[in-house]
Amino acid sequence: MADWALRDRTAIVGVGYTDMVRHTDRPLGSFAAEAGLQAIRDAGLQPEDVDGYIGSPSAPNRTAQHVDGIDEVSAEYATRVLGLRDLAWVSDQRGLPSSAVAAAVQALHAGLCRYVLVLRAMYNPSGVRYSEFRSAGAPGGDQFTIPYGLGGAGGRHAHWLRRYLHDYGAQRESLYAVVGTERAHAQQNPIAYWRGKPLSRVDYLNARYIYEPMCLFDIDIPVNAGGALVLTTAERARDLPHRPALVSAIAASSQPGDLLFERAEVERKDIGVAMLYDGYAHFVYYWLEHLGFCGPGEAHQFVQGGRITHGGALPLNTFGGSLGEGRLHGFGHLREGAMQMMGRAGERQVLGARHCVVAVGVGIPGTFGVPLLLSAG
Amino acid sequence: MSGPFWEAARQHRLVLQRCDGCGTYQFPPLPVCRTCHATDVAWVDVSGRGTVFTFTVMHDTLIPGLEPPYVVALVAPEEAPAMRITTNILECPVAAVRIGMPVEVCFQEVGEVTLPQFRPRGDAQ
Numbered sequence: 001m002a003d004w005a006l007r008d009r010t011a012i013v014g015v016g017y018t019d020m021v022r023h024t025d026r027p028l029g030s031f032a033a034e035a036g037l038q039a040i041r042d043a044g045l046q047p048e049d050v051d052g053y054i055g056s057p058s059a060p061n062r063t064a065q066h067v068d069g070i071d072e073v074s075a076e077y078a079t080r081v082l083g084l085r086d087l088a089w090v091s092d093q094r095g096l097p098s099s100a101v102a103a104a105v106q107a108l109h110a111g112l113c114r115y116v117l118v119l120r121a122m123y124n125p126s127g128v129r130y131s132e133f134r135s136a137g138a139p140g141g142d143q144f145t146i147p148y149g150l151g152g153a154g155g156r157h158a159h160w161l162r163r164y165l166h167d168y169g170a171q172r173e174s175l176y177a178v179v180g181t182e183r184a185h186a187q188q189n190p191i192a193y194w195r196g197k198p199l200s201r202v203d204y205l206n207a208r209y210i211y212e213p214m215c216l217f218d219i220d221i222p223v224n225a226g227g228a229l230v231l232t233t234a235e236r237a238r239d240l241p242h243r244p245a246l247v248s249a250i251a252a253s254s255q256p257g258d259l260l261f262e263r264a265e266v267e268r269k270d271i272g273v274a275m276l277y278d279g280y281a282h283f284v285y286y287w288l289e290h291l292g293f294c295g296p297g298e299a300h301q302f303v304q305g306g307r308i309t310h311g312g313a314l315p316l317n318t319f320g321g322s323l324g325e326g327r328l329h330g331f332g333h334l335r336e337g338a339m340q341m342m343g344r345a346g347e348r349q350v351l352g353a354r355h356c357v358v359a360v361g362v363g364i365p366g367t368f369g370v371p372l373l374l375s376a377g
Numbered sequence: 378m379s380g381p382f383w384e385a386a387r388q389h390r391l392v393l394q395r396c397d398g399c400g401t402y403q404f405p406p407l408p409v410c411r412t413c414h415a416t417d418v419a420w421v422d423v424s425g426r427g428t429v430f431t432f433t434v435m436h437d438t439l440i441p442g443l444e445p446p447y448v449v450a451l452v453a454p455e456e457a458p459a460m461r462i463t464t465n466i467l468e469c470p471v472a473a474v475r476i477g478m479p480v481e482v483c484f485q486e487v488g489e490v491t492l493p494q495f496r497p498r499g500d501a502q
Contacts, residue, residue, distance in 0.1 A: 062439075133440045143379060144405050145463045147492055150449045151439040158433035159451055166431070166476050212434035212446075 004249065004263040010105045011237040011244035011377055012338040014043025014230030020193045020223040020326035023126045028224065029069035032121040033081045035226035040082070043230040044241040045115060047082050050230070052089040052113030054100045059123050060329065061131040061222075062152075071123040078119055089113040097227075097331045098360035098370040102250045104231045114236065118229045120331040124222035154219060157280045158211035160364070164282060165213060168297035172213045175281045176204045177303040178316075179217050179323055182278065185310060186320025188348045193221055193326040218281040223326035227335050237377065244377035245341035245356075253361055253369030257291040260357070264373040268292060272353025273340050274314060275333035277360045277369075278321040286363030291371065310350065318348045330360030334372075341374045378406050381420040386491040391482045392420040393454065402457035425482030426498065427454040430461055432474050448474050452495050468496040 016039030018031045032055075040047055057074040059066060068077045075092045078084075089112040093100055097120045104116040124130060131152045138146035150156065165172060183199040186192035199217060207215040237244035249264035261268060268291075276287040285299035293314065294302040308316040319325055319336035326332070337358035339345045354376045361369020385392040395402050396410035397417040409416050432450035435443075448471055451461040466474050467483060479498040484491050 129439060131439055141405055146440060147487065147490070148449055148463050148465050149435055149438055149440055149443045149447055150463055155433050155435060155449055159431045159449075162433060162476070163431040209434065209436040212436055214433070 006105060006109050006247070006250070007263060007265065008246045008248050008375065009234055010108045010231055010247045011234045012229050012247070012342070012374070013232055013237050013240045013242060013244050014039040014041075014045065015335055015338055015342075015344075016040070016042060016226075016228040017191060017335055018226045019191050020225045022193065022221070022223055023124065024224050025126075026224065027070045028121050028123045028226070029073055029077060029081060031224060031226035032073040032078055032119055032228075035121065035228040036078060036082050036117055036119050039117065039228035039230050042242070043115070043232075045230065047084055048086060050082075050084050050115045050117050051086055052104065052107055052116030053079050053084055053087060053119070054091040054093060054103055054107075054116065055119040056094065056097065056100065057092045058094045061125070063125045063128045063130065063132050063134065064123065071125065073119070073121050082117070084117070087113075089116070096360045096368070096370050097329060097334055098358060098372055101229065101231070101247070101334060101372060102370055105247050105250060108231060108233055114232060116231045118231065119226070120228070120328065121226040122223065122328050122331075124224050124327075130222040154214065154280070155211045157282070157362075158214040161218075161280070161282045162213050164285065168300060170300035172215075173205065174300040174304065175218060176201050177308070178278065178281045178284050179204060181303075181309050182317050182321040182324040185318050185348070186324030188310075188346075189319045189325060192320045192324050193223055194320065194324050214280065217323070220279050220322035220327040223328075225326060225328055227328055227331035229334060229338060234377070242342050242344070245338040246375045246377045247372060248355070248375045249373040251371050253290060253359075253363060253371065254366055260291065260371050260373050264355070264375070266355045266373060266375070271314065271355050271357055273318060273350040274316050274357040275319075275321075275337045275359070276316055276357070277330045277333055277363065278317060278323050279327065279329070281323060283363050284316065287359045287371075290363050290365055291357060291359065310348065315350050318345065318350060333358050333360055337372070337374050341376045343376065378408065382406065383490065385420065385422075386484060386493050389484045389491070391423055391425045391493050393423050393457065393460070394418050395421045402454070402460050404460055404462060423454055423456050427452040427462070427480055427495070429466070429474065429476055429478040429480060431476055432466070434471055446471055450474065450495070452480055462493075462495075464493070464495045466496065467494050473497075
C-alpha cells in the first residue's frame with residue numbers, strides 16, 4: 001500500500017507517572033500536576049516550551065462528583081496548574097488515552113504545535129464503590145439494563161467471556177496464563193499495586209466469582225494515579241535527552257488488524273513486545289486475535305506455555321498490565337510501551353525489541369479501540 | 378422515545394422497534410433505523426419467544442436493593458436473532474440456565490413499573 005504519511009514522523013520523548021494509590025484524600029489535580037511536570041522535565045523541557053495539550057477530563061464512573069481538580073482534571077485546570085501559558089493547540093477528550101496520543105500525533109504532523117503534553121489521571125472514590133449505581137431513575141440505555149441488575153461494564157463483559165468460552169471450547173482456567181503472568185510481571189514494576197503479591201494458580205482458581213464466569217482477579221483494581229507523555233516531531237526529538245519512541249502507526253479496531261502493520265511497514269514477527277489492554281483479562285484474547293497474532297478462537301491456547309512471559313516469544317504487558325498495576329484505562333500500557341522502545345524499562349526491558357504494539361480498548365472488532373505501533377528511535 | 382415500550386409492558390405485551398422501510402428490528406430504540414437510516418421506525422408486537430444467547434451469574438452487584446446471586450442474560454428474540462434483550466431468567470434455578478435455552482417473555486410488576494422478563498419455554502422442556 002501507499003506510504004503512510006505519518007509513519008515515524010512523531011515520537012514520545014518524555015514520560016511521567018505517579019504511584020498507584022487505592023484510597024486517598026489527595027485531590028486528583030495533584031496527581032495530574034506531578035505526572036505532567038515529571039514528563040515535561042523528563043523530555044528535557046520546561047513548561048513554557050510546551051505549546052500543545054490534550055487530556056481526559058471526564059471521571060468515567062457513576063459515583064464521580066465531577067469536580068474539576070478533585071476527581072477530574074480539565075484542560076483548563078491542568079494548563080493553569082502546570083503553567084502552560086503559550087498554548088497553540090489544546091483539547092479535552094473523553095476517549096481512550098491512545099486516541100489522545102493519536103490526536104497529538106495529528107496536531108504535531110499538521111504543524112499546529114511543537115511539543116504536546118498528553119495527560120491522564122484516574123480517580124477512585126472513597127466511601128462508595130467504584131461505579132455504584134445510586135440514582136433514583138435510569139435514563140437512556142440504562143433503563144433497559146439497570147432494572148435487571150446489570151450495572152457497570154463487568155457484567156456486560158462477563159456475557160462476552162461466557163460466549164467466548166462456549167464458542168471456542170475454552171476453559172475459564174486458561175485465563176490464569178494471562179492473569180498469573182501479568183501478576184508475575186508486576187513484581188518488577190515499582191509502582192504496581194500488586195507488587196509483592198504474586199498470584200498462584202490455586203489462589204486464582206479459588207478466587208470468588210464477581211460476574212460468573214469472571215472472578216475477582218479477572219478485573220483490574222481501581223486506583224488514584226496520574227500519567228503523562230510528551231510528544232514532538234521525530235526531527236525535534238533528536239535534540240532532546242532520550243532516545244525517542246517513534247509512533248510508527250495508528251489504526252482503529254473497527255478496521256482490519258492488518259492495517260496497523262501495513263501502515264508501520266512492520267511484520268508481526270518483528271513485534272518484540274506488546275501492551276494489550278486488559279481491564280478485563282479476556283480482552284487480551286480479543287486483541288491477540290484481532291491483530292492476527294493467532295487465529296479466531298485460538299488466543300486461549302496461544303497464551304499458554306510461557307509464550308507471553310518476559311523471555312517468551314511475545315512478552316505481553318511487561319509492567320503487569322492493568323490487572324497487575326492498577327486501573328489507568330490503558331495509560332500504563334502507553335507508558336510501558338514508550339519506556340520499552342526508549343530502552344528505559346530497566347529489569348523489565350525486553351532486549352532486542354525494536355517494535356511494540358500498544359492496543360487500548362476492548363479489542364472486539366467493531367468496538368471502539370485504538371491500537372498504536374511504536375518503534376525504537 | 379422508549380415510552381411505548383413501557384406502556385406495552387404494562388399491558389403485558391412485548392414490543393420492539395422495527396423499521397417500516399427495510400423491516401430491520403432494533404433494540405434499544407434509536408431515532409433512526411441504523412440499517413437504512415429511515416426515520417419511520419415503529420413499535421410492533423413480537424411473539425416473545427427467543428433463546429438465551431449468553432448470560433452471567435451476578436455474585437456481586439453495584440445496584441443497591443438487589444440480592445445476588447442472580448442471572449442476567451441476553452436473549453435473542455425469534456424475529457430478530459441478531460438482536461439482544463437484557464433480562465433475568467425467572468422461574469428457573471440459577472444453575473439450570475444454559476446458552477441456547479428456549480425462553481418466552483413473562484411480566485414482572487416492580488413497584489409502578491412492569492418489566493418484561495423471560496422464563497424457560499414450557500413447550501421446549
